[in-house]
Amino acid sequence: xxxxxxxxxxxxxxxxxxxxxxxxxxxxxxxxxxxxxxxxxxxxxxxxxxxxxxxxxxxxxxxxxxxxxxxxxxxxxxxxxxxxxxxxxxxxxxxxxxxxxxxxxxxxxxxxxxxxxxxxxxxxxxxxxxxxxxxxxxxxxxxxxxx
Numbered sequence: 001x002x003x004x005x006x007x008x009x010x011x012x013x014x015x016x017x018x019x020x021x022x023x024x025x026x027x028x029x030x031x032x033x034x035x036x037x038x039x040x041x042x043x044x045x046x047x048x049x050x051x052x053x054x055x056x057x058x059x060x061x062x063x064x065x066x067x068x069x070x071x072x073x074x075x076x077x078x079x080x081x082x083x084x085x086x087x088x089x090x091x092x093x094x095x096x097x098x099x100x101x102x103x104x105x106x107x108x109x110x111x112x113x114x115x116x117x118x119x120x121x122x123x124x125x126x127x128x129x130x131x132x133x134x135x136x137x138x139x140x141x142x143x144x145x146x147x
Contacts, residue, residue, distance in 0.1 A: 004124030008060030008071060011117025014110055015053035015078055019046055021107025024089055029100065039107055045085045049111055052078035056118045060125060068126040075118035082111045 022036035023046065039046035056074030059067040089104050 002125065002128045004121050004126070004128050005060060005063055006121070008118055008121025008125055009057060011075070011114045011119070011121050012053050012057035012060060012071075014114030015082075015118060016050060016057070016114070018082075018107045018110030018112075018114055019050040019053070021110060022105030023085060023108040023111075025103050025105050027101055027103070036105055039082075039085075039111060042085055045081045048081045049078045049115070052081070053111070053115065053118070056115075056122070060118065060122055063125060063129070065126065065129050068122045068129065071122035072119055072126070075115050075122060079112060079115035079119065082108060082115060086112065 019039035021038060023039045023042055025034055025036040027034040039049060052074045056071045056078065059071035059074060086104060086108055089102070089108075093099050093102055093104075
């Protein structure tokens with residue numbers, strides 16, 4: 001198995017695992033307790049990141065030219081939806097000044113990194129497939145007809 005496919009698989013798996021880890025953590029400074037929300041509990045966006053990561057994993061496992069392009073698109077979509085969540089949480093934290101109470105969790109960062117690695121792996125796999133593309137066979141040699 002080539003490096004591009006391995007990177008694509010690892011990236012997709014990181015993105016999938018990141019969906020089940022904390023994406024946000026809220027801390028109560030008075031009672032010193034905290035609660036976290038995983039990506040799968042984030043309505044729509046977490047599920048979409050999971051869906052596109054799993055589809056990217058399947059497509060990069062197939063390893064053909066069209067499926068590598070599809071895996072790249074799935075990685076881009078997973079990245080965009082995770083980035084939207086990160087932007088929303090960052091806007092909430094900066095707007096309301098709740099940085100000591102609310103923080104972005106490591107699962108969101110893992111999903112973002114995994115989707116980037118999925119994109120890199122699918123592009124590398126596409127390049128590897130172009131290198132090993134079958135060469136056209138030379139035309140058959142015709143013998144001169146006997147007279």
